[in-house]
């Protein structure tokens with residue numbers, strides 16, 4: 001499938017609205033030199049940003065984790081203004097904050113440069129619209145990322161390599177497995193399993209991203225009265241797992257039916273994932289229609 005030609009997104013570059021294609025940045029920006037930057041992606045449904053406060057809070061926590069002096073609440077306000085200035089109905093908003101431009105030194109520059117802030121609002125179409133109901137195939141790869149995957153840093157080369165390998169294998173996603181045989185998460189999604197009716201997902205440690213959709217999923221599981229435990233899944237115990245699914249801002253809830261060509265459960269989309277997908281869609285409809 002060839003990618004669609006989309007409109008030039010509306011950007012907000014350090015507070016100034018302009019077409020994304022017109023944003024220019026110095027090669028001395030620390031994001032370019034070191035990947036010294038963090039980001040967020042928020043889904044827009046019916047013109048409304050979904051789980052906005054959760055994303056802004058995570059942005060704030062990430063800014064703190066890397067001692068980047070920028071104000072997440074103010075960035076959140078500019079994000080809302082940018083969404084309002086765009087006419088995007090179904091889309092995403094991307095936020096990136098870099099440590100700014102300074103002569104190249106590994107340690108953080110003193111005095112701290114002005115952070116560079118990029119926000120853009122783009123059209124987005126569900127890439128899994130046709131596969132969500134049937135489920136997808138994934139591959140498993142060694143988790144070769146760094147040890148602070150809780151930080152939503154733009155250093156995503158390992159994730160890009162994994163996503164590329166999945167794509168070459170005609171798979172929707174790559175799952176990472178750590179040195180102890182535990183599945184951590186996907187290259188761009190969180191991972192859940194169902195064993196004897198209980199939903200399982202890896203606990204929040206420094207080896208995974210605290211997914212916003214993961215948090216919503218846990219809430220929905222409670223509302224649907226599904227037992228849930230934060231317990232990592234083992235690659236060599238996948239035969240005990242009845243259902244497997246991914247979650248993420250753009251992934252939403254995506255059932256997995258094949259892992260490295262092996263069937264999960266019956267090899268079809270299971271009842272727990274289906275029910276949660278329904279609950280997710282209800283939440284989207286509720287939030288997207290209740291905010292003005």
Ligand code: PMP
Nearest residue numbers: 188189190209211212213248249
């Ligand atoms: N893990 C990784 C590595 C990701 O890149 C993403 C997508 N940002 C997720 C999990 C899912 O997080 P969220 O639900 O906040 O989009």
